[in-house]
Amino acid sequence: DTGVSQNPRHKITKRGQNVTFRCDPISEHNRLYWYRQTLGQGPEFLTYFQNEAQLEKSRLLSDRFSAERPKGSFSTLEIQRTEQGDSAMYLCASSSQVYEQYFGPGTRLTVT
Amino acid sequence: DQQVKQNSPSLSVQEGRISILNCDYTNSMFDYFLWYKKYPAEGPTFLISISSIKDKNEDGRFTVFLNKSAKHLSLHIVPSQPGDSAVYFCAASGDSGGSNYKLTFGKGTLLTVNP
Numbered sequence: 001d002t003g004v005s006q007n008p009r010h011k012i013t014k015r016g017q018n019v020t021f022r023c024d025p026i027s028e029h030n031r032l033y034w035y036r037q038t039l040g041q042g043p044e045f046l047t048y049f050q051n052e053a054q055l056e057k058s059r060l061l062s063d064r065f066s067a068e069r070p071k072g073s074f075s076t077l078e079i080q081r082t083e084q085g086d087s088a089m090y091l092c093a094s095s096s097q098v099y100e101q102y103f104g105p106g107t108r109l110t111v112t
Numbered sequence: 113d114q115q116v117k118q119n120s121p122s123l124s125v126q127e128g129r130i131s132i133l134n135c136d137y138t139n140s141m142f143d144y145f146l147w148y149k150k151y152p153a154e155g156p157t158f159l160i161s162i163s164s165i166k167d168k169n170e171d172g173r174f175t176v177f178l179n180k181s182a183k184h185l186s187l188h189i190v191p192s193q194p195g196d197s198a199v200y201f202c203a204a205s206g207d208s209g210g211s212n213y214k215l216t217f218g219k220g221t222l223l224t225v226n227p
């Protein structure tokens with residue numbers, strides 16, 4: 001299977017801890033996106049990479065969040081000092097076409 | 113401010129009949145629209161898309177219609193099958209400029225197809 005993969009699939013952490021998620025996009029895709037989805041809502045854009053360059057960040061991405069895509073391959077999303085409001089599904093998507101994006105299965109974060 | 117709206121949280125249809133899912137948008141900058149299907153505990157799966165220069169796109173049992181003047185699009189599934197039961201998200205793109213084709217999603221419609 002050469003789809004988008006995300007690890008871990010589930011993460012439970014205590015408030016104040018740091019967490020890091022990983023996304024492996026489809027290999028030939030140069031664009032990578034992170035989204036966050038909460039209950040009853042559609043996914044919301046967080047940040048966008050073209051190759052290794054982070055080109056846009058949503059205002060939803062507070063300074064506790066940081067994302068990287070070294071060498072333009074996999075990407076990581078780190079949340080420092082987690083809060084209960086960070087509990088959500090974090091989705092990664094990749095694209096080579098202009099518009100169609102292909103999503104991974106997501107990482108469900110629960111902050112207790 | 114919800115720029116993409118799916119006003120029906122749920123829809124129930126009989127197997128074999130047509131399912132029609134609706135979506136409205138407010139941002140005139142959007143120029144590309146997509147539908148995604150999502151099963152529980154999985155990420156959204158791309159279904160079908162349409163450019164703003166077209167008014168219809170068809171792929172097998174799925175057809176998307178776009179009415180640009182009304183800022184409205186719909187997804188038709190004919191015939192509906194029980195395996196189509198999922199949450200359907202409408203998404204729009206094209207308002208960012210540059211190379212960022214981020215998607216703006218609606219809240220989704222839960223489709224249930226009854227055997």
